[in-house]
Amino acid sequence: MNEPSILSLLPPILALLMIVATRKVLPSLGVGIIIGALVLSDWSITEGAVLIWEIFAGIFVADGSINDWELYIIFFLLILGIMAALISFSGGSRAFGEWALKRVKTRIGAQLVTLLFGILVFIDDYFNSLTVGQVSRPLTDRHHISRAKLAYIVDSVAAPICVIAPLSSWGAYIITIIADILSSHNQTQxxxxxxxxxxVPMNFYAMTALLFVFLAIVWKLDFGPMRTHEKRAIMHHQVLDPDRTGVPGEQSQHLDEHKGKVRDLIIPILVLIASTVVFMIVTGAQAADEVTALSVFAETDVASSLVYGGLIGLGVTVLLTLTKRPAVTGFIKTVFAGMQSMLPAIYILILAWIIVSIIDQLGTGQYLADFIDGTIPLFLLPALLFLLAGFMAFSTGTSWGTFSILLPIAGEIAAALDISLILPMLAAVLAGSILGDHCSPISDTTILSSTGAGSHHIDHVITQLPYAFFSAVGAFAGYLILGATGSTLTGLTAALLITIGIAFLFKITRKPIADENKG
Structure with missing residues (x-):
């Protein structure tokens, strides 16, 4: 297969349709992988099987050496699973939940604390998705907030806050791409x-997504599939669907908890965060030609920093657990339970990496990008680039891949048609990439958000979609107005007001679940 064709859309669309229809992630991804491999191998079963094996093996070994990026992410998940299990085993999760329950009195307060924590942990989306969910879970569980709602809050903060923070792994990466694009088109101002x-203020989706999740919390906007999960949590105190099994990170009910203290949770998490940030700075400084705040975060090795920081955090967790003199068998059983709890997420992540690799080889992103040409009215370009980037990231499961393909194309279009539109068009690509990343079940961030929150992955995907859609409506309208007026302030104001209007309609037309129960 030489030139990207419409067949390049078949594997991602088929996998996504199967996920929605069957709500079984692994078989659906498997079918998408098989179909994609067959398309790439001209429908040869043997060649397709060899291709799948090569991609799978490449996750662990690449170019004759260990593929440390993917392996380190898997290793970090295992470390985090063990840490969570030991913290629960030592009684830290229970103690933190009881401590927080005395200080955070309401469900709204518990969700706002999670939202605030997500904003503060802006360094990296992987780190944000996993740690915010893990730390917030004891508090949200005590307030009977569904894991699906927790995953939505975590996911809706991670990427939007990272994409507008210059001193984050995302921000640094984007800045380097933008600098090259501006330089290539002689934009030296x-x-x-x-x-x-x-x-930043042109990234309308990041703004509307953060606004919508805030309004969803304070106005108790539980609609669509989310309402079912929240109703079960409020009325029956079940934060998870009892009919489903295999939740990432969910092992505490099988462990014997010791009498713990709040520090048994707080200290390991603080050490994990601090040591990871330190290693991100160190690895970035070592790789940068000139050490500046921006260059450090542009060159940082996120995966190795997560593992190094995770190992230190795990070491502290082990020491705190051993001070309680647990039985050896109980300690070992807890360690293995923690590792086992992360296996569902690892299985999904591996299959997602395989299908993303196949989609990349099929040229799905390039095929979608080729739709943009010079016959489209100028004022429509930011809005259309927003939609195209959203669909591309949704189909490919990668916002960074979408950045790398569409940002240069957006720059070329602006240079050829109207160079004054270059920043709005680049911002629209960033915003659309975040939208697609939020909606895609094969996105790393989506998978890790459900993992950190301890939610079933498919529950997180299905419940988040309506919220992301309505956030996107406001952003899309904003880009139409930005394209027509050329005013960032007018476009942003319109996007935010439309988002508030949509949220307010849900507020006045749907009773809060607690009130509905009283009625």
Missing amino acids: YGGLQAFLYM
Whole structure:
């Protein structure tokens, strides 16, 4: 298969349709992988099987050496699973839940604390997705907030906050791409960092997604499939669907808890966060030609930093657990239970990496990008790029891959048609990439958000979709107005007001679940 064709859309669309229809992630991804491999191998079963094996093996070994990125992410998941199990085993989760329950009195307060924590942990989306969910879970469980709702809050903060924070792994990566694009089109009036800062208020989806999750919390906007999960949590105190099994990170009910203290949770998590940030700075400084705040985060090795920080956090967790003198068999059983709890997430992640690799070889992203040409009215370009980036990230499961393909194309289009539109068009690509990343069940961030929150992955995907859609409506309208008026302030104001209007309609037309129960 040489040129990307419409067949390149078949594997991701088939996998996504099967996920929605069957709500079984692994078989659906498997079918998408098989179909994609057959398309790439001209429908040869043997060649297709060899291709799948090569991609699978490449997750662990690449170019004759260990593929440390994917392996380190898997290793970090196992470390986090063990940490969570030991913290629960030592009684830290229970103690933190009881401590927080005395200070955070309401369900709204518990969700707002989670939201605030997600905003503060802006360094990296992987780190954000996993740690915010893990730390918040004892508090949200005590307030009977469904894991699906927790996963939505975690996911709706992670990518949007990372994409507008210049000192994050995302921000640094985007700034370097933008700087190259501006330089190639002789745009010297501002550098990459300055352009990025100008684009922050143009990233309408990041703004509307953060606004919508805030309004969903304070106005108790539980609609669509989310309402079923929240109703079960409020009325029956079941934060998970009891008919489903295999939840990532869910092992505490099988462990014998010791009498713990709040520090048994707080200290390991703080050590994990601090040591990971330190290693991100160290690895970035070692790789950067010139050590600046921006270059450090542009060159940082996120995967190895997570593992190094995770190992230190795990070491502290083990020491705190051993001070309680647990039985050896109980300790070992807890360690293995923690590792086992992360296996569902690892299985999904591996299959997602395989299908993303196949989609990349099929040229799905390039095929979608080729739809943009010069016959489209100029004022429509930001809105259409937003939609195209959203569909591309949704289909490919990668926002960073979408950045790398569409940002240069957006720059070329702006240079050819109207260079004054270059920043709005680049911002629209960033915003659409985040939208697609939120909606895609094969996105790393989506998978890790459900893992950190301890939610069934498919429950998280299905419940988040309506919220992401309505956030996107406001953003899309904002880009139409931005394209027509050329005013960032007018476009952003419209996007936020429309988002508030949509949320308010849900507020006045749907009773809160607690009130409905009283009625």
